[in-house]
Amino acid sequence: MSEIPAQQRRMRLLGLHHVTVIVADLQRTTEFYRDVLGLALVREAVNDDDPDARHFWFGDARGTAGTLMSFMEYPQMEPGKVGVGSVHHVALSVASSEELDAWRDYLRSRGIDCTDVFDRAGLRSIYLRDPDDNIIEIATASG
Numbered sequence: 001m002s003e004i005p006a007q008q009r010r011m012r013l014l015g016l017h018h019v020t021v022i023v024a025d026l027q028r029t030t031e032f033y034r035d036v037l038g039l040a041l042v043r044e045a046v047n048d049d050d051p052d053a054r055h056f057w058f059g060d061a062r063g064t065a066g067t068l069m070s071f072m073e074y075p076q077m078e079p080g081k082v083g084v085g086s087v088h089h090v091a092l093s094v095a096s097s098e099e100l101d102a103w104r105d106y107l108r109s110r111g112i113d114c115t116d117v118f119d120r121a122g123l124r125s126i127y128l129r130d131p132d133d134n135i136i137e138i139a140t141a142s143g
Helices: 026-036 097-109
Strands: 018-023 040-046 054-059 068-073 089-094 118-120 123-129 135-140
Touching: 018 026, 026 040, 026 054, 026 068, 089 097, 097 123, 097 135
Parallel strands: 018 068, 089 135
Antiparallel strands: 040 054, 054 068, 118 123, 123 135
């Protein structure tokens, strides 16, 4: 596939804006993403497309695109099935290997199960699960 020269390209993607996750309990989700992981709760509302569903947004303090995760609350929904068409995990980044090690130690001190550090070409990471069993990776930007 050939690339279209930049001067001819009329549309381009700038990067990831946000990820939306379905959860059973937004209080429990807030306690995890805000109180444990330290993300800012930037918006509490109902979903624009489904006014019966509460919809919370977390990210940096300004709600900058690329830092955002949103969560829609559906307490009665059945657990999802892992497979084609589902998301395997969401990865959050940290600045250094030392910070990653600190996250591992901090999570374990709070009784949150996480993996040992995986060393990979170009990055190091740990994995954990949120209260709804979604897989979260915390990874360094580089090795």
